[in-house]
Each structure stands twice: as structure tokens, then as C-alpha cells.
Amino acid sequence: MSFILDRNLYVPAIDAWIDPGEPKxxxxxxxxxxxxxxxxxxAVLATPETIAIMQVRYGDDCAGRFEPLRFGEMLTxxxxxxxxxxxxxxxxxxxxxxEAEGQRALVTGDYKRLPDRTAEPYEAVDCDLLxxxxxxxxxxxxxxxxQDEIARLLKSVADQPxxxxxxxxxxxxxxxxxxxxxxxxxxxxxxxxxxxMIELCALYEDLGVPLGELLPATGMPKSAMAGQIxxxxxxxxxxxxxxxxxxxxxxxxxxxxxxxxxxxxxxxELPLVISDHCDWGELNSSxxxxxxxxxxxxxxxxxxxxxxxxxxxLVAEPLALPGLDDDGGEGGA
Amino acid sequence: MKRFxxxxxxxxxxxxxxxxxxALAQYFAEVPDPDRGLALAVLTGELDIANVKPALLKxxxxxxxxxxxxxxxxxxxxDLGETIALIWPHHGTGELPRLSALVELxxxxxxxxxxxxxxxxxxxxxxxxxxxxxxxATGALRIGVSARLxxxxxxxxxxxxxxxxxxxxxxxxxxxxxxxxxLEGKTGRPEVDHTARFxxxxxxxxxxxxxxxxxxxxxxxxxxxxxxxxxxxxxxxxGASLFSRTxxxxxxxxxxxxxxxxxxxxxxxxxxxxxxxxxxxxxxLQQRLNRKQASARQMAELPGFVxxxxxxxxxxxxxxxxxxxxxxxxxxxxxxxxxxxxxxxSEVLGFTAxxxxxxxxxxxxxxHGHEGxxxxxxxxxxxPGRPKGFWFKWKRDPNVVDAVLMYAQRGHGKRSSFYSDYTxxxxxxxxxxxxxxxxxxxxxEELKQLDRWIRANSIGSFGPxxxxxxxxxxxxAFDSAQKSTRHKSGVALRxxxxxxxxxxxxxxxxxxxxxxxxxxx
Numbered sequence: 001m002s003f004i005l006d007r008n009l010y011v012p013a014i015d016a017w018i019d020p021g022e023p024k025x026x027x028x029x030x031x032x033x034x035x036x037x038x039x040x041x042x043a044v045l046a047t048p049e050t051i052a053i054m055q056v057r058y059g060d061d062c063a064g065r066f067e068p069l070r071f072g073e074m075l076t077x078x079x080x081x082x083x084x085x086x087x088x089x090x091x092x093x094x095x096x097x098x099e100a101e102g103q104r105a106l107v108t109g110d111y112k113r114l115p116d117r118t119a120e121p122y123e124a125v126d127c128d129l130l131x132x133x134x135x136x137x138x139x140x141x142x143x144x145x146x147q148d149e150i151a152r153l154l155k156s157v158a159d160q161p162x163x164x165x166x167x168x169x170x171x172x173x174x175x176x177x178x179x180x181x182x183x184x185x186x187x188x189x190x191x192x193x194x195x196x197m198i199e200l201c202a203l204y205e206d207l208g209v210p211l212g213e214l215l216p217a218t219g220m221p222k223s224a225m226a227g228q229i230x231x232x233x234x235x236x237x238x239x240x241x242x243x244x245x246x247x248x249x250x251x252x253x254x255x256x257x258x259x260x261x262x263x264x265x266x267x268x269e270l271p272l273v274i275s276d277h278c279d280w281g282e283l284n285s286s287x288x289x290x291x292x293x294x295x296x297x298x299x300x301x302x303x304x305x306x307x308x309x310x311x312x313x314l315v316a317e318p319l320a321l322p323g324l325d326d327d328g329g330e331g332g333a
Numbered sequence: 334m335k336r337f338x339x340x341x342x343x344x345x346x347x348x349x350x351x352x353x354x355x356a357l358a359q360y361f362a363e364v365p366d367p368d369r370g371l372a373l374a375v376l377t378g379e380l381d382i383a384n385v386k387p388a389l390l391k392x393x394x395x396x397x398x399x400x401x402x403x404x405x406x407x408x409x410x411x412d413l414g415e416t417i418a419l420i421w422p423h424h425g426t427g428e429l430p431r432l433s434a435l436v437e438l439x440x441x442x443x444x445x446x447x448x449x450x451x452x453x454x455x456x457x458x459x460x461x462x463x464x465x466x467x468x469x470a471t472g473a474l475r476i477g478v479s480a481r482l483x484x485x486x487x488x489x490x491x492x493x494x495x496x497x498x499x500x501x502x503x504x505x506x507x508x509x510x511x512x513x514x515x516l517e518g519k520t521g522r523p524e525v526d527h528t529a530r531f532x533x534x535x536x537x538x539x540x541x542x543x544x545x546x547x548x549x550x551x552x553x554x555x556x557x558x559x560x561x562x563x564x565x566x567x568x569x570x571x572g573a574s575l576f577s578r579t580x581x582x583x584x585x586x587x588x589x590x591x592x593x594x595x596x597x598x599x600x601x602x603x604x605x606x607x608x609x610x611x612x613x614x615x616x617x618l619q620q621r622l623n624r625k626q627a628s629a630r631q632m633a634e635l636p637g638f639v640x641x642x643x644x645x646x647x648x649x650x651x652x653x654x655x656x657x658x659x660x661x662x663x664x665x666x667x668x669x670x671x672x673x674x675x676x677x678x679s680e681v682l683g684f685t686a687x688x689x690x691x692x693x694x695x696x697x698x699x700x701h702g703h704e705g706x707x708x709x710x711x712x713x714x715x716x717p718g719r720p721k722g723f724w725f726k727w728k729r730d731p732n733v734v735d736a737v738l739m740y741a742q743r744g745h746g747k748r749s750s751f752y753s754d755y756t757x758x759x760x761x762x763x764x765x766x767x768x769x770x771x772x773x774x775x776x777x778e779e780l781k782q783l784d785r786w787i788r789a790n791s792i793g794s795f796g797p798x799x800x801x802x803x804x805x806x807x808x809x810a811f812d813s814a815q816k817s818t819r820h821k822s823g824v825a826l827r828x829x830x831x832x833x834x835x836x837x838x839x840x841x842x843x844x845x846x847x848x849x850x851x852x853x854x
Contacts, residue, residue, distance in 0.1 A: 138402070138405060138406045138409055139398065139402050139403075139406055139420050139422070140406045140409070140410055140416060140419035140420045141419070142419065142460075144460055258419060258460075259410055259415065259419070260342070260345055260346070260415060260464065261410070261411060261412055261415065263346060264345060264346060264477075267348060268346065269346050269347055269348065270346070271346070301405070301409065303405055304401075304402055304405045304406070307401055307402065307405075308399075308402065311399070
């Protein structure tokens with residue numbers, strides 16, 4: 001059977017690539033994480049939010065031309081239609097639906113279904129061919145409610161007021177989500193930011209996601225940081241950078257943190273299982289709800305999800321997309 | 334159970350030793366009997382839930398989860414207990430029973446009913462408790478907490494000296510009510526019969542080149558480091574026990590040794606096999622160790638004996654506080670009074686300067702296959718554990734061979750995402766044949782580099798195993814080599830470890846199988 005999309009996520013009908021790993025004349029970008037959005041494309045089609053994120057991260061001229069496409073709008077090029085649908089992963093993250101020759105192909109990019117006020121809520125889309133991510137494509141991944149994980153963080157802060165809690169989060173998406181969860185749980189003190197977070201948090205606020213009072217973490221006297229919460233990239237919390245804080249509790253917010261041996265390996269003292277990807281159950285239901293007869297699986301633990309699809313009577317195969325490491329790209333999971 | 338689950342999680346994830354001890358001490362002080370005693374038994378590996386074995390847990394989970402998906406998950410997570418805790422698909426509400434009630438349930442439920450019970454408990458448990466439940470049931474904690482650390486916390490909590498706790502420890506059983514009563518000052522020290530129990534061993538530390546300058550050879554005695562296994566022979570009022578270094582009684586495997594022993598004492602020595610006190614290879618000893626019960630033929634072909642080097646009790650008298658020199662004199666006198674058929678004295682080697690010891694060590698290894706020499710401070714008391722500065726081991730230099738990496742497998746536990754188990758081989762004609770496997774000897778940084786190299790150079794995969802291009806050379810260190818029918822190469826290495834990674838060396842310059850002949854003794 002032939003598809004309107006090839007296995008490199010190239011769409012011949014409109015001569016465009018989806019999330020290409022190297023510069024292309026025309027690219028459709030699902031969201032702003034570095035393993036999906038790269039600089040140097042000729043033209044970029046994406047949501048206005050994703051375009052804004054790319055410009056903050058890579059500069060205004062990181063692509064030859066930008067074509068914003070809002071959620072729900074339809075773009076027709078040479079007899080093919082392209083539309084973007086919320087993926088719920090981070091702000092502006094989209095699933096790409098291509099319709100041509102009477103066929104509907106959906107590329108999910110990264111997605112999640114749990115409510116998150118920092119991202120547009122996931123929308124289920126019918127399709128014939130589904131290209132799904134599988135970052136957490138093993139049945140051991142059953143994400144708990146993020147509110148419960150934030151409650152554990154706040155309990156630890158209350159129990160150890162003399163220590164500073166350093167929460168390792170990827171700078172785009174996860175950081176803003178953790179901050180929003182803390183606010184929603186009633187934490188109204190300032191939240192301190194590593195330098196790498198500041199610009200992106202400001203962008204989120206500009207785009208209508210309030211995050212409360214945020215202050216730079218550096219430049220504060222050490223003693224003033226006892227009992228405070230600092231949000232920083234995972235690489236910084238175990239580095240010399242963290243020595244400026246009093247007896248820090250190393251926390252990390254990631255779906256990987258459900259595996260204790262992983263948390264130990266990463267020297268994380270308080271693992272917070274907060275993921276911006278679907279867990280196993282959500283992947284399963286998304287695949288079934290899409291109605292797709294063919295499923296291509298990428299980004300992660302493809303084997304198990306492909307096997308599961310085949311058990312459901314679907315045609316499924318793994319996609320080997322170049323440039324992705326074993327643990328799903330940026331570690332923002 | 335919630336409290337215990339929180340404790341286990343904190344112990345697993347807190348890097349600070351002080352904080353672990355504080356958490357343990359707080360737990361033991363606040364949780365009532367018998368729960369705290371059972372928790373102590375779990376942490377020290379003394380709790381045995383007879384019928385809950387990994388196979389039974391696996392059977393429980395495979396009734397609910399697809400086998401292929403389970404296998405893929407286990408391969409990824411790397412720890413059976415954690416895989417089961419994470420993959421269990423049912424979620425209920427409610428609380429798990431308290432620790433003591435749980436242990437009771439697990440111990441009194443019939444084997445046939447256990448899968449149902451465990452399944453129900455897993456469903457009931459909160460996600461963080463499941464992990465603790467499985468750890469508890471299987472006894473395989475792997476959370477970086479030693480029995481020693483738990484006992485240190487008991488000392489911290491009570492102000493009683495750690496050594497005093499070690500003294501009574503092996504005479505006590507879970508849930509340790511008498512121990513806690515003593516620690517809390519409610520009763521006296523529990524009575525234990527020293528002649529019927531294991532006494533924790535004194536261990537040595539490796540000597541460093543720089544130590545010699547600081548040490549005066551006149552203060553030390555030297556002995557051979559024998560290539561057998563360390564044992565404690567307890568000749569008590571009611572018979573004899575032969576304990577391994579971990580306190581397992583292996584007397585049933587060595588009736589020839591135990592039955593022939595005369596007199597009363599607690600002795601420390603090396604278990605060996607051979608006729609007329611001539612020790613044979615470790616390989617020969619292994620054949621007897623692998624048997625729960627010795628056959629008459631084995632005892633005739635490979636008679637056991639103990640080469641004694643220290644004495645803890647002379648008759649009923651505890652002489653551990655004496656210096657080594659004084660204990661040695663008591664030991665020699667005891668041998669004079671109690672003639673032995675299967676015990677002999679380990680020789681004390683004469684020397685005047687460290688250079689003499691260096692040449693003894695070399696000769697001993699080359700001519701007699703000794704593991705090296707031991708250096709013991711003449712004034713040192715017998716202190717359980719690994720006290721610094723009293724006993725040193727000076728091992729012979731290892732053998733090394735340059736071998737080529739062939740296959741790599743992902744590790745378990747802390748290394749579950751890394752390719753950390755390596756099979757390597759040497760040239761036989763134009764092909765490479767495996768001679769061994771090793772999974773340590775490299776730093777964490779090197780492990781990351783190796784992991785990257787393996788992922789980039791893999792040419793095939795079989796389940797968790799990757800075959801790699803035959804291009805990377807390891808300098809492998811090993812203690813000895815033996816002929817083996819299990820390996821295609823016909824050679825097996827003892828205690829192999831990665832000495833160096835030879836990123837610079839072409840595989841064509843690795844060793845050939847013929848080169849291994851020199852090591853097979």
C-alpha cells in the first residue's frame with residue numbers, strides 16, 4: 001500500500017518534510033524542542049507559538065521564511081490539505097494532519113493527554129495512517145497524577161525548611177508546567193530560575209500563560225535560599241552551579257523518574273514523575289481512537305508498541321528516524 | 334507499610350550516609366515492635382519469606398500481562414521487582430496491612446494461593462508501596478544499604494557501641510524484640526551462646542605502595558595469602574560448626590573436616606582441599622563447595638582441611654582483645670594440646686625488610702600459586718569488620734591479556750540503560766573465540782564511552798545482547814586461567830576484569846589462543 005507520506009516523513013504532494021533532522025527547503029514543525037525544530041530550513045510551517053519559540057531559541061532569522069498556521073485552519077497546497085491540531089505536549093505543540101488522494105495521515109509529534117494549562121489541550125484526530133511517538137512505549141510507564149507529585153515536592157520543602165529544592169526540568173515546556181502546577185497547588189512565593197529558563201518563561205507569559213513571580217536564582221545570598229524552590233536544567237542541578245544553594249535537594253521532573261534505578265543513576269534524591277508525553281495506556285487509547293489501520297512508531301521504545309499494535313490487528317512498523325538518541329531526544333520527557 | 338515504603342525509598346535515593354542513618358534511627362525509635370524488627374530483618378537480609386521467589390512473582394504478573402511486553406519491559410528496567418511494581422495493570426484503593434501483618438500473610442498463605450494474594454496486594458498498594466512490597470517479599474533490596482549501616486543506625490539511636498551490637502547479632506532472630514528492649518535500656522544485654530554462633534570476621538585492606546614508607550616491618554608478621562575460602566570453625570560445647578565468611582554454616586558439606594576436629598575453640602582460617610595438607614587448586618575446592626552434601630568418593634579424592642591463622646576464643650575465653658602476637662602464642666599452645674588430623678597452622682614467614690616480603694610474594698605466586706601475602710600488625714586486637722591499619726593484603730600481580738570485545742549486554746540495577754557486560758575473545762586462526770566476560774574494572778566515564786562505542790558499532794542484536802565489530806581491544810586482568818569445556822576456546826579465566834581499554838590498539842594485535850597456554854596451570 002502506498003501512502004501520502006514516506007518513511008522519512010516527507011510529503012511528496014507538497015514537497016515538504018515534517019520535523020526534518022537537517023535543513024530542508026520546506027519543513028513543517030510540530031513543536032519547538034530541539035530534536036524536532038532545527039534552524040536553517042528554507043520555509044517553516046508551524047503554529048504561531050512554535051514560530052515564536054524557534055525565534056527566541058535560534059534567532060529571528062533561523063529560517064528563510066515562516067508561515068504561521070493556527071490550530072484548526074486548513075492550508076491547501078497543490079491538491080493536498082495540511083492542518084495543525086493541538087498535541088498537548090508544550091505550548092504551541094501540534095499534530096500534523098495531511099490529507100491527499102482521499103487519505104488522512106497524522107503525525108503526532110510529541111503529545112500527552114493529561115490536562116496542562118501551559119499547553120493547548122490534546123485533540124483526537126481520525127486518520128488512516130498514524131505516525132506516533134513512543135517515548136514511554138512500555139507498559140511499565142503509568143504516569144501518576146502530576147498534582148500528587150507536586151504535593152510530594154511541597155511536603156519535602158515543608159519537612160526540610162533548611163534546604164533548598166532544586167528541580168531539574170527541561171527549559172522549554174517542563175519548566176513552565178512545573179511552575180504552573182506549583183502555583184495551582186498554592187505555592188505563591190517567588191520561584192527562582194536558572195538563567196537558561198528566563199527567556200522562555202517570559203515568552204510563555206507574553207503568550208498568555210501566567211506563571212507568578214519569577215526571580216533569577218543567581219545573585220541571592222546563600223542563606224536566603226533555604227526553603228526556596230529553584231527551577232534549573234537537569235545538567236545544572238548536579239553541577240558546580242548548584243553549590244551556591246544551601247544543602248540542595250536534587251529533584252527531577254521527568255517521566256523517566258518512575259524507574260528508581262534511573263533516579264539513582266542520575267543522583268536524584270526526589271524524583272518527580274511528571275511527563276509531557278503519553279504513558280502506555282494513553283498511547284494505546286490514542287492509537288485505537290484514531291481509527292488508523294496503519295501505525296508507524298518512532299521516538300523511543302518502538303518494539304513494544306509495534307508488537308501491541310499487531311496484537312490489535314493493526315499494520316504497524318517502527319520508523320528509524322536519524323538523529324534521535326535512545327532516550328528520546330532532549331531529555332525533556 | 335506506608336512508613337516502611339517511605340523509608341526504603343529514602344534509603345534508595347538519599348546519597349548522604351548521615352541522612353540515611355538518621356532516617357533509620359528515627360524509624361527504629363518511632364515504629365513499634367514487631368514491625369521495626371521485621372524492617373530490620375529486611376534491611377539486614379535476615380528475613381526469609383520461604384515461598385515468595387522471583388519465579389512465583391513472575392508467574393503472578395504473567396497471568397495479567399502479555400509475556401512479550403513483560404520481557405521487553407524487564408530488559409529496559411533491569412530489575413525484576415521494579416518491573417513488576419511498575420507494570421502491574423490494576424489499581425485499587427485502600428491501605429496495605431502493617432508490615433508484621435503482611436509478613437504473616439505471606440508466610441502463612443499456601444503456595445497455590447500466593448499469586449492471588451500478591452496480585453490483590455499489588456492492586457491495593459499505592460505505586461510507591463508496590464516497589465517496597467516486592468522488595469520485602471523477595472528480600473532482594475539492592476538499595477545500597479548494608480547490614481552494617483542498619484546496625485550503625487541502631488547504635489546511633491541507642492548510644493550502644495556498634496561492636497557490642499555486632500557481638501550479640503548472630504545469636505538473635507527477627508523480630509529482635511530482646512535486642513530493641515536492651516537498646517532502649519529496658520532489659521539487660523541478650524544472652525547468646527558464643528560457642529554455638531558465628532562471630533563477625535576481621536577483614537583486611539589492600540596495601541598501597543605508599544603505605545610501606547609509613548610502616549615499620551618490625552611491627553608486622555607475614556603469612557601466605559591462601560587460595561581457598563575464609564572460614565570460622567566453632568568447636569563448641571554441643572558440636573562443631575563451620576561458617577563461611579558471611580555466616581552460613583557449611584559443616585554439612587565438610588563432615589571430614591568438622592568430625593575430625595578436637596578440642597574447644599573458635600578458630601579463623603582458610604578452607605582448602607588436598608592430601609597431607611598440600612593444598613590443591615581453587616577449582617578443586619569449588620567441586621566440594623558446590624555440593625550440599627559430600628560424597629564418600631569426593632571426600633577421598635579431595636579431602637578438606639583448614640589452615641588456621643587466628644584464634645578468637647581459647648576454650649570459653651574470649652581472647653579477641655589480645656594483640657595478634659599473644660593470640661598466635663595461645664593458638665600454637667592450643668595446637669600442642671589438641672593434636673589435629675584436618676587442621677594445621679598457617680606458617681609465619683620470616684623477613685627483616687619490606688624488600689624481603691616483596692620477593693617472597695613473587696616467589697610464592699610463581700612457585701606455589703599463592704594469592705599473595707598477608708601483613709598483620711603484631712599488636713592488633715581481633716576487630717570485626719575492616720578496621721584500618723591492622724591487616725593488609727598484598728596480592729600478587731594479576732595476569733593480563735589483550736582481548737577483543739565481541740558482545741555487550743545491558744547491565745542490571747544502576748547500569749540498566751548501559752551496555753556494561755562484555756564478552757571478549759582472542760584469535761584462533763582467523764576467527765575470534767570467547768575466553769570470558771567481565772563487567773567491572775572501568776570508571777563511570779569509561780562506561781559511558783564504551784556504551785556509545787557499542788551503540789555506534791553494533792552489527793547485530795539478540796535480545797539484550799549486541800554483537801559489535803571486532804575492533805576494540807581490552808587489556809583484561811585475571812587471577813588465573815583454567816581449561817574449560819564450556820567455552821569454545823577451551824579456556825576460562827578466573828576473576829577477569831577490564832584493566833584498561835586500549836582504544837589505540839588494533840584488534841589484529843590482540844592475543845592468540847596459543848598465548849593462553851602459558852597461563853593454564
